[in-house]
Amino acid sequence: MSLDVACVDTICAQSSALGYGAIAIVRASGSKAHEIIAKIFRKTGGELKPLRAMHGQVVDHKGDMVDDCVAIMFPKHSSFTGEDSFEIHCHGNQLIIERLLKVICAQGARLSEPGEFSMRALLNGKIDLAQAESIADLIHAKSNGAIKAALKGVQGGLKARTLAIRETIVSTLAEIEARMDFPDEDLGGYDRSRLLDGLALAHDSLSRLLANSSYALKLHEGARIAICGLPNAGKSTLFNQLVGDERAIVHETAGTTRDVIEAHMELCDVPVTLVDVAGIRSHEDSCAVEKIGIDRALLEFKKAHIVIWLADATLPEPFKDPMIEEHMRDVDVVYVLNKVELLSGQLQPASALAISAKLGLGIDQLRATLHHRLSDGNHEMSETFITRARQRDELMAAATSLNDAKDALSLRVADEVVTAELRQAGLAFDRLFGSTLSEDILDEIFSKFCIGK
Numbered sequence: 001m002s003l004d005v006a007c008v009d010t011i012c013a014q015s016s017a018l019g020y021g022a023i024a025i026v027r028a029s030g031s032k033a034h035e036i037i038a039k040i041f042r043k044t045g046g047e048l049k050p051l052r053a054m055h056g057q058v059v060d061h062k063g064d065m066v067d068d069c070v071a072i073m074f075p076k077h078s079s080f081t082g083e084d085s086f087e088i089h090c091h092g093n094q095l096i097i098e099r100l101l102k103v104i105c106a107q108g109a110r111l112s113e114p115g116e117f118s119m120r121a122l123l124n125g126k127i128d129l130a131q132a133e134s135i136a137d138l139i140h141a142k143s144n145g146a147i148k149a150a151l152k153g154v155q156g157g158l159k160a161r162t163l164a165i166r167e168t169i170v171s172t173l174a175e176i177e178a179r180m181d182f183p184d185e186d187l188g189g190y191d192r193s194r195l196l197d198g199l200a201l202a203h204d205s206l207s208r209l210l211a212n213s214s215y216a217l218k219l220h221e222g223a224r225i226a227i228c229g230l231p232n233a234g235k236s237t238l239f240n241q242l243v244g245d246e247r248a249i250v251h252e253t254a255g256t257t258r259d260v261i262e263a264h265m266e267l268c269d270v271p272v273t274l275v276d277v278a279g280i281r282s283h284e285d286s287c288a289v290e291k292i293g294i295d296r297a298l299l300e301f302k303k304a305h306i307v308i309w310l311a312d313a314t315l316p317e318p319f320k321d322p323m324i325e326e327h328m329r330d331v332d333v334v335y336v337l338n339k340v341e342l343l344s345g346q347l348q349p350a351s352a353l354a355i356s357a358k359l360g361l362g363i364d365q366l367r368a369t370l371h372h373r374l375s376d377g378n379h380e381m382s383e384t385f386i387t388r389a390r391q392r393d394e395l396m397a398a399a400t401s402l403n404d405a406k407d408a409l410s411l412r413v414a415d416e417v418v419t420a421e422l423r424q425a426g427l428a429f430d431r432l433f434g435s436t437l438s439e440d441i442l443d444e445i446f447s448k449f450c451i452g453k
Contacts, residue, residue: 008030008031009030009031009032009109009110010028010029010030010031010032010033010036010108010109010110011028011029011030011109011110011111011112011113011116011117011120012026012027012028012029012101012104012105012109012110012111012112013026013027013101013111013112013116013117013451013452014026014097014101014451014452015027015087015117015452015453016092016452018094019092019094020092020093020094021092022091022092023089023090023091023092024089024090024091024092024093024096024097025087025088025089025090026087026088026090026097026100026101026104027085027086027087027088027117027452028085028086028104028109029079029080029081029083029084029085029117029120030083030084030085030109031083031084032107032108032109033073033083033084033085033086033109034073034084034086035107035108036086036104036107036108036109037071037073037086037088039107040058040059040060040066040103040104040107041054041056041057041058041059041071041088042056042057042058042059043055043056043071044056044057048071048073049073050073050074050075050078051072051073051074051075051078052072052073053070053071053072053089054070054071054072054073055069055070056068056069056070056071057069058071058088058090058100058103059103060099060103060106061103061106066096066099066100066103067090067091067096067100068091069088069089069090069091070088070089071086071087071088071089072086072087072089073085073086074086074087080117080121080126081117081120081121081124081126082120082121082124082125082126083120083124088100111451112451112452113446113451114446114447114448114449114450114451114453115132115136115445115446115447115448115449115450115453116446117452117453118132118135118136118446118449118453119132119442119446122434127156128156128159128433128434129432129433129434129445130153130156130158130159130391130432130433130434131153131154131155131156131159132434132445132446133153133387133388133390133391133445134150134151134152134153134154134158134387135150135154135449135453136445136448136449136453137149137150137153137220137387137388138150138151138153138154139450139453140220141220142220142222142271143219143266143269143270143271144266144269145219145268145269145270145384146219146220146269146271146387148269148384149216149219149220149384149385149387150220150387152384152385153385153387157385158385158386158391158432159433161209161385162206162209162395162429164202164205165202165205165206165398165402165429166426166429168198168199168201168202169202169402169422169425169426169429170426171198172195172198172199172405172422173419173422173423173426175195176195176415176418176419176422177419179415180415180416180419192409192412195409196406196409196410199402199405199406199409200406202402203399203402203403203406206395206398206399206402207399208383209383209385209386209395210386210392210395210396210399211383212383212384212386213386213392213395214376215270215374215375215376215384216384216385216386216387216392217386217387217388217389217392218270218305218374219269219270219271219384219387220387220388222270222271222272222273223267223270223271223272223273223305223306223374224272224273224275224300224303224304224305224306225272225273225274225275225304225305225306225307225308225370226275226277226300226301226303226304226306226307226308227239227274227275227276227277227307227308227310228277228300228301228307228308228309228310228324229309229310229311229324230311230312230321230324231278232312233310233311233312233338234310234312234338234339234357234358235276235277235310236261236276237338237357237358238308238310238336238338238355238357239261239263239274239276241357241360241363242265242274242363242366242367243263243265243274244265260275260276260277260278260296260300261275261276261277262274262275262276267367267370267371267374268370268371268374268375270374270375272374275300275304277296277300278296298327301327301328301331304331305332305374306332306333306334306370306373306374307328307331307332307333307334308333308334308336308366308370309324309328309333309334309335309336310336310338310357311335311336311337311338311352312337312338312339313337313338313339313340313342313343313354314339314342314343318337318352319335319349319352332373334353334366334369334370334373335349335351335352335353336352336353336354336355336366337352337353337354337355338355338356338357339356339357339358340354340355340356340361340362341356341358341359341361353365353366353369390432390445391432394428394429394431394432395428395432397424397425397428398425398428398429398432401421401422401424401425401428402421402422402425404421405418405421405422405425408421
């Protein structure tokens with residue numbers, strides 16, 4: 001999709017989900033929208049009126065009825081796209097929907113591209129770029145926490161949250177540049193300490209927002225947790241306990257799990273893929289099929305956000321295994337001792353979590369630990385506004401430039417350096433909300449939208 005899209009032509013699409021249902025929605029937007037609905041819709045008594053649900057029939061060019069349905073007209077000032085629009089709520093039969101779209105296109109409309117309705121809303125100033133991303137995030141959210149964060153984004157939460165920060169950047173830039181641009185005017189000197197205090201507050205506010213970005217991204221992108229350990233450590237039993245279902249085969253024979261088994265669950269509002277992998281031991285002690293399972297298990301460590309290293313509590317040195325240790329160097333590991341019901345002495349090491357996967361002991365504590373790790377220990381839902389890596393990166397760029405401007409001002413570096421950094425911070429906000437639009441960014445964002453949105 002390109003910036004030079006002429007937003008005067010009329011587009012149409014099915015906006016409800018594909019398949020059969022009681023009701024489906026077809027929408028259209030553009031300069032001919034109201035002309036088209038007037039031609040194809042026959043209201044049951046009275047005239048067509050904007051912003052009112054009207055019962056009637058859609059007819060084709062021969063006057064044959066396509067469906068008995070409800071239509072709503074939206075003037076441009078009241079529509080989602082900022083253009084004249086209409087919706088038809090028809091029966092949810094794909095044959096009816098396809099025929100209805102053909103009737104609309106026969107009157108001068110065309111089928112929309114993915115995300116084209118939202119892109120028109122952006123270009124017409126009805127939403128900003130971050131709101132457009134939140135619309136897609138809301139549609140694809142996989143947890144209640146992700147829905148809450150996306151809804152805040154749809155309502156413009158990120159822009160409202162950063163408005164004061166951007167205003168500080170603009171006002172500081174204006175005050176310093178006024179004296180640079182008009183050196184002959186008697187404007188006096190600026191209050192350096194007051195400007196420094198303002199920039200420090202703005203940077204602190206931005207830092208608090210970014211502190212929660214890792215958790216916020218996991219809400220939408222999800223997280224992967226792998227359970228690893230020696231054969232017979234009880235990995236599959238723990239997997240079943242956490243999932244709450246008998247998904248993995250449990251048997252006392254070593255090497256029962258030969259492949260990667262996955263299950264989806266929700267943990268502290270984060271959609272989690274829990275992975276049960278083959279027990280890891282020397283290839284010399286395993287058969288050919290088990291070797292493949294072990295190799296796949298080792299690959300999982302690179303994908304996982306967290307690895308649960310499960311060990312048998314009855315072993316003298318449960319976490320001393322060179323083959324596993326080698327792959328745990330750059331991984332976030334939770335050390336867990338299983339089978340504590342068989343232990344009579346003290347746990348070694350005492351710092352590990354103690355559980356009995358068989359009896360369900362210590363599972364709540366393990367969940368709490370995973371919760372803490374996923375949220376990086378600073379989970380505050382009220383501060384969860386960032387939903388995309390792009391948003392985080394632009395805010396980090398703004399924070400860096402803002403901090404550099406503050407340092408330059410504090411060290412009494414030339415005003416040109418201070419203003420240059422402030423401009424960079426401002427540009428990051430412009431890119432974030434779409435004040436400065438890039439075709440590459442738009443293509444990346446809107447190509448992932450569904451058709452009709």
